[in-house]
Structure formats: C-alpha cells, structure tokens
Amino acid sequence: MPEIIWxxxxxxIKALAVVGGIQLMAALNVYLERxxxxxxxxxxxxxxxxxxxxxxxxxxxxxxxxxxxxxxxxADKFFHxxxxxxxxxxxxxxxxxxxxxxxxxxxxxxxxMGIAPDINVGLLFILAMTSVGVYGITLAGWSSxxxxxxxxxxxxxxxxxxxxxxxGLSLIGIVLITGSLSLNDIVNHQLAWDGWRxxxxxxPVGFVIFLITAFAETNRAPFDLPEAEPELVxxxxxxxxxxxxxxxxxxxxxxxTTSSVLIVLFYLGGWALPVPAETLxxxxxxxxxxxxxxxxxxxxxxxxxxxxxxxxxxxPRFRYDQLMNLxxxxxxxxxxxxxxxxxxxxxxxx
Amino acid sequence: MNNTKNTEAERLSFWxxxxxxxxxxxxxxxxxxxxxxxxxxxxxxxxxxPEGSYRGRPVLVHEDSGERCVACGLCSRVCPALAIExxxxxxxxxxxxxxxxxxxxxxxxxxxxxxEEVCPEEAIVMSKDYELVFQSQQEAIMDKERLLVPVAQxxxxxxxxxxxx
Numbered sequence: 001m002p003e004i005i006w007x008x009x010x011x012x013i014k015a016l017a018v019v020g021g022i023q024l025m026a027a028l029n030v031y032l033e034r035x036x037x038x039x040x041x042x043x044x045x046x047x048x049x050x051x052x053x054x055x056x057x058x059x060x061x062x063x064x065x066x067x068x069x070x071x072x073x074x075a076d077k078f079f080h081x082x083x084x085x086x087x088x089x090x091x092x093x094x095x096x097x098x099x100x101x102x103x104x105x106x107x108x109x110x111x112x113m114g115i116a117p118d119i120n121v122g123l124l125f126i127l128a129m130t131s132v133g134v135y136g137i138t139l140a141g142w143s144s145x146x147x148x149x150x151x152x153x154x155x156x157x158x159x160x161x162x163x164x165x166x167x168g169l170s171l172i173g174i175v176l177i178t179g180s181l182s183l184n185d186i187v188n189h190q191l192a193w194d195g196w197r198x199x200x201x202x203x204p205v206g207f208v209i210f211l212i213t214a215f216a217e218t219n220r221a222p223f224d225l226p227e228a229e230p231e232l233v234x235x236x237x238x239x240x241x242x243x244x245x246x247x248x249x250x251x252x253x254x255x256x257t258t259s260s261v262l263i264v265l266f267y268l269g270g271w272a273l274p275v276p277a278e279t280l281x282x283x284x285x286x287x288x289x290x291x292x293x294x295x296x297x298x299x300x301x302x303x304x305x306x307x308x309x310x311x312x313x314x315x316p317r318f319r320y321d322q323l324m325n326l327x328x329x330x331x332x333x334x335x336x337x338x339x340x341x342x343x344x345x346x347x348x349x350x
Numbered sequence: 351m352n353n354t355k356n357t358e359a360e361r362l363s364f365w366x367x368x369x370x371x372x373x374x375x376x377x378x379x380x381x382x383x384x385x386x387x388x389x390x391x392x393x394x395x396x397x398x399x400p401e402g403s404y405r406g407r408p409v410l411v412h413e414d415s416g417e418r419c420v421a422c423g424l425c426s427r428v429c430p431a432l433a434i435e436x437x438x439x440x441x442x443x444x445x446x447x448x449x450x451x452x453x454x455x456x457x458x459x460x461x462x463x464x465x466e467e468v469c470p471e472e473a474i475v476m477s478k479d480y481e482l483v484f485q486s487q488q489e490a491i492m493d494k495e496r497l498l499v500p501v502a503q504x505x506x507x508x509x510x511x512x513x514x515x
Contacts, residue, residue: 039384040380042388042389313380314373314379
C-alpha cells in the first residue's frame, strides 16, 4: 500500500483518540472543578453518582441532552446555532498540532504522538486558533439579540485583543531561544541538562506573563468578564440552553486543558523525565519510554488544571478598567522588555 | 477609622500594589480551607434530631384514654393562617366533648405555634416532624387519623412547654 494511505490511517486513528481524550478531559475537569470548589468551601461535593461521584459529569451532560433547546424569538437563528459549534470545534482543532508524548518506533515507521507530527508552524497555528476561538463567543453574544449577551461578547473580544499581544510576545522569547516554531523542537530543546533545561528557568518573566494571559484567553477565574454572572446575568451564554449551552461549557473546559497543555509544553519541560531515560533502562523509541513520557506530561497537566481551578475559587474577578490597565500598561511593556532582553541574551551568549 | 489617605491607590503599600504576594496569600487561605473538616451532613442517611424547642408539624396528643382535645375551637380561632378546622361532637363519657372533625391544612400552616400556646388542655403541640412532602393538595390536608400521635413520642416538647411557658 502506498505511504499516503498509511499516513491517513495513522492520522485518523490519532484524531479519534485525541477527540475522545479531550471529551474525557473535559469531564475530568468538570469533576475536579466541582470537587475542588466544594473542598475550598468546606463542603463535600458530588458523591452520589458512581464511586466518589466520579460519574457526575456524565450525568450532567445527559441532563443537558434532555433539556429543551430554546432559541429567542428575535435571535439570528443560523448564527445562534453556529456559535457553539464554532466554539467547540476550534477548541478541538488546536489539538491538531499538539504533541503529548515522544515517538514510538514500530518496524521502520516512527509514529509521533500527535495528530500532525512535528509540523513546523505549530506555534503559529496555536496562536491563530486560540484567537479565532473568540469568534464563537462574540457571535453568540451578538446573535442572541440580548444586551447582556452582547456586552459579554464584546468584552470577550476586547479582552482577547489586549491579552493576545502579550501572549504572543512572551512566546517570542521561547522561539528566540529554541530557534524553531515546531512544538517537538521546543520540547526537545528543554530535554538538555538531563531533562531540566525548562524554559521556566530561562524565561521566568515570560512564564508569568503567559500564565496570566492563558487565564484571560480561556475566560476563566479572575478574567471571566465575558460571563460575569453578577453583572451580566450569564454573559454571552445567557440565551443558550440545553446542549448548545453544553457545547460552550465543553469548549471552556477543553480550552482550559489546552492552555494547561501549552504551558507544560512551552515552559515546564513537556514530557521531560526527571531522571535520564538511560538510568531507567528504557530504550529510545520503545513503547515503555513513550508511556513514561506521557505519564510525566499528564501529571504536569493535572497539576496545572488544579492550579487553574484553585485560582478560580480564590481570587475575585477584575474590574473592567483594571483588566485593561493590567493588559496594556503592565503586561505589554514587560513582555516587550522581556523580548528585548532575551534577544540580547541569545545574541551575546549563544 | 481616621483615614487621611483619599484614594485606594494611596492606602495600599508597595507590596500590595504589586498584587502577586496578595494573590499568593489568598491562594494559601483556600488551600488551608481544603484540608479542614467538612460541615456537610449526608442527609437521607444521617438525619437531624431536633431539640424539644423545635416547632415542626402540629399534632394532637393521644393518650391511652383517647385524645385530649375537647374541641373548644380556640386553636382554630387563633390560627393566623386559618389552617385549622374543628367541629365538636358530644358523648356520654366524663369528658363530654370531642372533636368530630379536626383538620389542619399543612399548605396553610406557618408553624407559628399559636395553637399550641392557646390550647387549655395541652392537646395540640408542635412535633419534631419536619419531613413534610405532599404529592397533591388533598394529601396535604391532615385529618384526625393522621394528626393523633401517642403521648410517649411527644415527651420532649411537653417537658419544654412546662419549663418555659
């Protein structure tokens, strides 16, 4: 069989696994969110459905499926239906370029863990997709024909424009150090020094900026102004019900997972093992090594997810002017300075 | 508080303006709370037993010789929500009067306890029953059969009334 068919089969299998994996991660996020928020408030949280309430998110989604789907009379029906689809599909599309482990050698084929292996514009693709994600929310706000939804949607786009800049600039530091836009190269670059040349040590300022902007990009925690339930009823999803709301919900948690994964890939060493692979006796390209890499990666992602949720239940929402001040007057100058210093460092030290 | 600083920005110290130490402090607080004991009661399995002072569903006291109620109608008269309906009947026994019909509409009852307070015979008291669920309006109207409760089950409340009334 020609090579192209094998490639298509491989990519399809990986795509199916990744899409399924994202849904499961979203379910896991819902569960973690409910449990951690409960614990932070001295409650127990879901404990009725399944052992320790682990099946609660599935019950929630099942309930959403059975709910009535209401479209407001004066809403733009087509765009009202398109918005959640756009939101969710873009949240999933980002995963086309995200690797989540190293590679496995089967026969003479080298299989990378990721749908599009080692693509050389990975970082650009991610930046593009995370910005397009805001279209879903803005469209939802506009098509609902509701002032609260509209305000939520507008806030979302304003927030995205303000924070996208700092996010991109903080990533330029990494691109300068690595010299590549490929995510695999970025991770492999961090594998030096026995797997401890993490970008967080080389780019601490960039890490903090990326972390803050990641919160803003996912519309979470201190930056959840687009939904801001006390002031905007429900923000952009005020007029959504049933599974359309469920899709926004799913997209939010998928975005949260994506952000955690990106932080791990860019700054926290990706799948770098804490000790060299040789000391563990794992062969390069073996399934065991890939599994170990995935495990390390997954644990890091879980810890970041915990952090995301922890922050949400600790810190109050920013006021709108504070949000803009932080984005334009503080984060942007610092990230510009960071790029300058990194460029000088790369120029004279390398 | 005697505060001479006018704006929020003037009142904050440098480290408070930097904001990140304050965030860390807040995160530390919630993390500490996560490991504290929980207040949740696992309700259907773990039930709450009220004290004698609790005002639950009003019931009629039932002794070995029969109900205490003499159908004077004071409770019906005092009830602010008009939830009680009494019709008297007569017998040849020592206690001449008895309620031929005694109904409390639990959808109207506001659990104020006036009926209990006004009763000269200590015949109607507030019980500890707080699980009141009805599937129809008919079911919510309690007749005499369902209102009569043996005196043994109401000792806590009767003792409380004697002590504090």
